[in-house]
Amino acid sequence: MGMSQTTPRKRLSREESQAQTRTRLIDTARQLFVTTGYGGTSIRDIADGAGYSQGAFYSNFASKEEVLLELLRGHMAAEAAQLSKVIDSDGRAPEQILSELESWAATLNNDADWCMLSIELQLHANRSPTFALEYQTVWDAHRAGLGRVVGRLFAVLGRTPPAEPEELAGAFMALTHGLALQRVGGRPDPSGRLILVFLRGLIASAGLPDTAPGADAEQAGPIPPYPRG
DSSP states (O other): OOOOOOOOOOOOOHHHHHHHHHHHHHHHHHHHHHHHOSTTOOHHHHHHHHTOOHHHHHTTOSSHHHHHHHHHHHHHHHHHHHHHHHHHOOSOOHHHHHHHHHHHHTTTTOOHHHHHHHHHHHHHHHHOHHHHHHHHHHHHHHHHHHHHHHHHHHHHTTOOOSSOHHHHHHHHHHHHHHHHHHOOTTOOOOHHHHHHHHHHHHHHHOOOTTSOTTTTGGGGOOOOOOOOO
16 A cells, blocks of 8 residues: 655745735734724734734734724725726626626625724724824725726716716715614614615716706616615
């Protein structure tokens, strides 16, 4: 009987090892911020939970605040990428685009951990002026990115936005964030459904390019109402 051979483990490069360390620290911090709160979590807790020294933490992050911002950036980048993928695909009817948006919206705020992190982010921004500035910078960048997505959506549908796309994006973000803060227990979150209700209403009442809102809207084709559940 021949000896069994084991596949040698691939040796990680320095860059891969650093990326793995950073990811573990971020994931551990997320779990701890949710379960014990930002204030109740120390850098030692994060490092110990991830299986590293505090030195390893400081080689990746300058502070707990930086980890919190990284969590925010990661969440917002993923959200923007998902929306862009829906809007940027060519050759689909308006109702198909809206249907895909509804599928995406149905997942909004489903992540209970993210809802808790939203609370931690807002609370810390209220307490720390320096963090509040960084928090607002990330928030503004995301609003601008979503504004571009909203602008493309109205262009694809052949409609004129009733307000600046970035303003509409900010309103949708505020709705989602506010409802996340109000979430109680296991109650279903209505964020995605309500965003689509408002979005469909805005699209239906919007005008064609170079017309006043509502004028000749029927020429671009009717937008069916949001399906009632």
